[in-house]
Amino acid sequence: MGRIPASYLMNRAITLVLTIVIAATLIWLIPRLSPVDPAEIMLGRMTAGAGTVEGSEQILATLQERFGLNDPLLVQYAKYMRNILFLDFGLSTASFPTPVSTLIANALPWTIGLMLISIVITFLIGNLLGALMVWEHTPRLWKVAIPAAMVFTSIPPILSGLLLMWIFSAQLQWFPLTGAYGLTVEPGWSWDFAGSVLHHGFLPALSIVVVTFGFWALGMRGLMITVQGEDYTTLAKAKGLRPRYILYRYMIRNAILPQITAFALKIGLLIAGQVLVERIFAYNGMGKLLYDAILDQDFPVIQGVSFVIILMTALAVFIVDLVYPLIDPRIRHEAA
Amino acid sequence: MADHSTPNAAGAQTPDLTARQIRRMKRFDNPWRNPKLIWGAGLLLGIVAMGILGRIFWDPDLVFTGSGLTRQPPVGLENLRGQVGTWAHPLGTDGAGRDVLALLIIGAPNSLFVGVLASLIGMSIGIFLGFSAGFIRGRVDDVIRVLSDVMITIPPLLILVVFQAAYGDISLTMMAILIACFVWQSPTRLIRAQVLSMRESGYVQMARLSGASTMHIMFREMMPNLVPYLFGSFIANVTTSIVTAVGLEVLGLGPQRIPTLGRTIYEAINSGALIQNLYWWWGIPTILLALMFIGLLLINLGLDEVSNPRLRKL
Numbered sequence: 001m002g003r004i005p006a007s008y009l010m011n012r013a014i015t016l017v018l019t020i021v022i023a024a025t026l027i028w029l030i031p032r033l034s035p036v037d038p039a040e041i042m043l044g045r046m047t048a049g050a051g052t053v054e055g056s057e058q059i060l061a062t063l064q065e066r067f068g069l070n071d072p073l074l075v076q077y078a079k080y081m082r083n084i085l086f087l088d089f090g091l092s093t094a095s096f097p098t099p100v101s102t103l104i105a106n107a108l109p110w111t112i113g114l115m116l117i118s119i120v121i122t123f124l125i126g127n128l129l130g131a132l133m134v135w136e137h138t139p140r141l142w143k144v145a146i147p148a149a150m151v152f153t154s155i156p157p158i159l160s161g162l163l164l165m166w167i168f169s170a171q172l173q174w175f176p177l178t179g180a181y182g183l184t185v186e187p188g189w190s191w192d193f194a195g196s197v198l199h200h201g202f203l204p205a206l207s208i209v210v211v212t213f214g215f216w217a218l219g220m221r222g223l224m225i226t227v228q229g230e231d232y233t234t235l236a237k238a239k240g241l242r243p244r245y246i247l248y249r250y251m252i253r254n255a256i257l258p259q260i261t262a263f264a265l266k267i268g269l270l271i272a273g274q275v276l277v278e279r280i281f282a283y284n285g286m287g288k289l290l291y292d293a294i295l296d297q298d299f300p301v302i303q304g305v306s307f308v309i310i311l312m313t314a315l316a317v318f319i320v321d322l323v324y325p326l327i328d329p330r331i332r333h334e335a336a
Numbered sequence: 337m338a339d340h341s342t343p344n345a346a347g348a349q350t351p352d353l354t355a356r357q358i359r360r361m362k363r364f365d366n367p368w369r370n371p372k373l374i375w376g377a378g379l380l381l382g383i384v385a386m387g388i389l390g391r392i393f394w395d396p397d398l399v400f401t402g403s404g405l406t407r408q409p410p411v412g413l414e415n416l417r418g419q420v421g422t423w424a425h426p427l428g429t430d431g432a433g434r435d436v437l438a439l440l441i442i443g444a445p446n447s448l449f450v451g452v453l454a455s456l457i458g459m460s461i462g463i464f465l466g467f468s469a470g471f472i473r474g475r476v477d478d479v480i481r482v483l484s485d486v487m488i489t490i491p492p493l494l495i496l497v498v499f500q501a502a503y504g505d506i507s508l509t510m511m512a513i514l515i516a517c518f519v520w521q522s523p524t525r526l527i528r529a530q531v532l533s534m535r536e537s538g539y540v541q542m543a544r545l546s547g548a549s550t551m552h553i554m555f556r557e558m559m560p561n562l563v564p565y566l567f568g569s570f571i572a573n574v575t576t577s578i579v580t581a582v583g584l585e586v587l588g589l590g591p592q593r594i595p596t597l598g599r600t601i602y603e604a605i606n607s608g609a610l611i612q613n614l615y616w617w618w619g620i621p622t623i624l625l626a627l628m629f630i631g632l633l634l635i636n637l638g639l640d641e642v643s644n645p646r647l648r649k650l
């Protein structure tokens with residue numbers, strides 16, 4: 001880390017901590033301002049299930065005590081911030097008494113897996129297509145086809161997901177309609193399970209890829225146009241190097257690095273989009289957890305899921321900011 | 337040489353061009369006559385026109401439940417029960433007997449309205465903060481910079497989910513205001529960066545030396561140069577706002593009593609419209625939303641080419 005100035009490091013770290021604190025505070029503050037009482041919701045669920053609940057006044061008081069709703073607001077806030085530091089979001093009210101952190105721990109691997117796969121595929125395809133849009137040796141057909149495919153950029157993945165789901169799951173029945181793995185396979189390290197996961201994950205990943213590759217392609221196109229005019233490209237051509245060699249070793253290698261910084265701006269929207277895709281495919285990730293929690297008015301889960309996703313986003317941005325100066329020696333950070 | 341070229345006013349030689357070539361050159365002179373920009377604007381105007389003309393030529397009251405038989409297909413198509421669509425409901429009806437065409441006529445302008453209003457508010461905040469940061473600098477600049485760095489990381493959807501889950505039903509305007517709290521960061525950053533680089537430029541220093549007021553420098557000298565960037569940022573924010581609004585609606589949040597495209601899709605998915613092959617119910621709103629986003633993207637690409645001539649090759 002020798003080359004990164006301490007002031008830059010401090011700056012990024014402060015941004016990270018502030019992001020987490022502000023997000024946590026907002027998530028805590030907003031429900032406090034609303035008239036809805038979580039204890040009453042729980043009691044309401046009991047009443048709905050059993051008709052009448054004996055001694056409901058007493059239960060309500062106990063629940064309010066249990067949730068700490070009688071403490072002064074500042075004490076509640078301090079407790080909440082301390083708990084959130086240890087990723088403790090309390091107990092789910094819908095599936096009481098499961099801790100929220102357990103529910104999130106079960107859902108998180110699915111979300112991270114789907115996200116990593118779709119981001120890596122999108123990044124590779126998008127950058128390659130963006131480079132081909134500028135390269136003078138690209139076949140004519142590709143030069144027409146790529147911009148046409150880019151029209152789908154900026155459509156949220158939930159819409160592409162719906163269309164793909166209808167065509168490939170409902171009509172052709174090539175892929176399963178919902179879930180992250182088949183009902184008949186046992187989760188574990190077996191080929192059956194892995195195959196089922198891939199089969200179920202294909203459409204959600206595809207629906208994200210088809211609408212986001214254009215973002216990278218557009219960025220790459222702008223960078224390639226700059227690189228195309230550089231002296232070293234002209235020199236490589238004058239030396240008589242093969243065009244394909246120039247494309248991969250001279251042009252793309254120089255153009256691709258600034259693309260990594262675009263992650264920092266895009267990752268929040270990508271994750272939010274994926275949450276919605278998981279919801280329509282009923283994929284076992286954070287999106288489904290969040291949607292079920294909204295239906296059940298399960299506040300601790302809604303707060304926990306939102307916080308963990310924002311935490312993931314902030315950490316991803318922080319890592320990109322840290323790693324980028326190490327891989328691109330052209331960047332120098334002035335002490336600001 | 338004389339028959340091939342004519343000297344122009346500056347005395348330079350211009351090659352002889354056919355009338356058609358001259359027209360094409362002239363089109364390139366005016367960057368605003370960009371095909372992408374025109375197509376994109378046309379698509380959006382088409383959607384707006386549908387909202388306005390639809391209210392005149394079609395009965396908007398058909399958005400209420402029970403306006404017709406449930407789950408009727410569009411004209412000429414057949415649903416699983418073998419019923420054929422009629423002109424009474426040209427695009428079919430949903431699971432509660434609402435007319436899909438009327439849903440589009442009322443719902444599509446609602447989605448655009450949320451996007452444009454949220455983006456306008458966000459833009460105004462961004463212009464104010466961006467100019468303040470770039471001009472006053474010092475502490476103010478530090479605070480605004482760090483705050484926009486922080487807020488740009490937080491996905492609006494998740495905070496808004498918490499908000500709406502706590503408060504329940506809200507109005508379209510309220511939703512737009514809430515979304516606006518999360519779309520001011522990128523214009524702020526953009527304007528701050530531009531103002532910082534422009535304040536050192538010759539014409540701004542010239543204006544300052546001639547005793548122009550800060551307001552005059554900001555709005556008369558700098559603002560016109562920012563217009564393409566501001567437009568681009570505005571359109572990008574409209575897209576983000578609509579995406580966020582549709583996201584909330586598809587999760588079952590957002591306005592509960594006003595028809596929106598996102599809510600129509602939410603109801604369709606929840607009623608199993610995908611399995612029952614009621615494709616018109618979720619499909620037509622989906623395609624309309626997709627067209628809206630395509631229009632916004634085309635406008636944005638066109639604006640990029642207006643402000644950055646190097647991209648105009650394609």
